[in-house]
């Protein structure tokens with residue numbers, strides 16, 4: 001049997017001493033307060049066993065990782081109708097890229113880049129009675145943890161400086177691909193990104209994607225075929241213009257956030273999450289990617 005605990009300990013101990021740790025995101029000023037030396041790893045096995053190293057229980061800003069959770073809720077409401085408003089192709093461009101959106105008439109390339117996530121936020125605003133409250137409750141339910149919350153300081157910080165997201169939302173609106181008010185969509189989106197979760201909470205929330213749509217409490221939230229699709233989108237689009245590199249080096253579907261988190265999973269086997277706030281040039285956690293590459297190489301567990 002694979003000794004997950006020793007493998008994770010060794011990876012943690014090896015990487016914690018790396019001198020090159022990347023750069024903490026500063027375009028959302030509140031995120032820049034993070035300590036570059038933070039580092040956590042958590043593994044949730046499908047059989048219920050868990051393994052961790054470092055700061056696996058410390059909450060951090062999940063940022064774009066929230067896009068997968070929002071997507072799953074939008075799919076639960078609209079099923080395949082959402083694909084009329086957002087495509088499923090990798091963008092090959094940074095997460096906040098705008099020109100493709102204009103060229104392609106306001107249909108975002110995929111739901112994991114910012115413009116696509118704004119369309120998903122719009123869908124959720126249409127369906128949820130109390131959007132922010134209801135979405136938070138959904139996240140708490142799938143993670144089986146009532147302590148998860150928004151970080152209103154982070155949301156306010158992004159509201160003050162999120163110029164590119166304002167541009168994307170206005171462009172979408174001009175192409176009639178937002179039905180709600182631009183400011184309401186952005187307010188919801190900034191809040192979903194601001195949710196604080198630890199590696200352990202994230203791994204639990206993503207359990208449903210590794211478990212054919214059923215969460216840790218065995219409730220079916222999305223159909224099996226949609227869990228398959230969300231994993232496919234994570235593999236091809238979860239790391240923006242580094243999705244190819246992540247598939248090449250790690251070989252798992254996953255999603256990153258500019259808070260330095262990454263969640264990746266092997267369907268029917270495990271969910272693994274890392275947190276290291278230093279980012280590489282593409283906005284993905286530098287040590288997180290290294291940790292996951294070491295993990296799949298040493299355990300020989302990947303989708304390939």
Ligand SMILES: NC(=O)CC[C@H](N)C(=O)O
Pocket residue numbers: 062063064065095096114158165193256257258259283
């Ligand atoms: N890659 C990310 O995590 C980006 C999320 C961030 N809230 C933004 O919209 O810019």
